[in-house]
Amino acid sequence: MIEMMVVVGIMGVVMLAAPKTFTKVYQFVQLMTARVEIQKNARGALANINRDLRQAEAGSIVIDSVSGQPPHSRITFDKYDSAGSLVGMSYYQNGTDLFQARGGAAGKLIARNLRYIAFTYPRTDDDTILSISLTFEKATYEGGTKALQMAVEKVRIMN
Secondary structure: OHHHHHHHHHHHHHHHHHHHHHHHHHHHHHHHHHHHHHHHHHHHHHHHHHHHHHOEOHHHOEEEOOOOOOOOOEEEEEEEOOOOOEEEEEEEEEOOEEEEEEOOOOOEEEEOOEEEEEEEOOOOOOOOEEEEEEEEEEEOOOOOEEEEEEEEEEEEOOO
């Protein structure tokens, strides 16, 4: 009989702790999933922008913004393609999406959950070096969000 009471007591403690444990595990999984997704988006976007900017014509770079978007959130430039001719490129924020436009065509979505992007010149005496800063944010649970800020301090324009 005493053994049964001990078993019932242990079962009661386990039953009280189980919901809280499951909730914490669920929250952890949500946070890790959000982190992985925004890291993937940020790394892919930075790699695309970095690759294209390295091939840009330095004198053609224009930094501005789409109407209603944050300042310095669009960059337009000409880059050399594989045939050696210049092609117009643009990266810009529209809401929480990051777009890439090539040759005057409509923008192609390259990343979601963008909170902010900024293109700046870190040095006023050198227009061949650019700085890119990205912040991605994804909803997690109970109205919370997970944010990740990434930056490339120096992208050297090769042309």
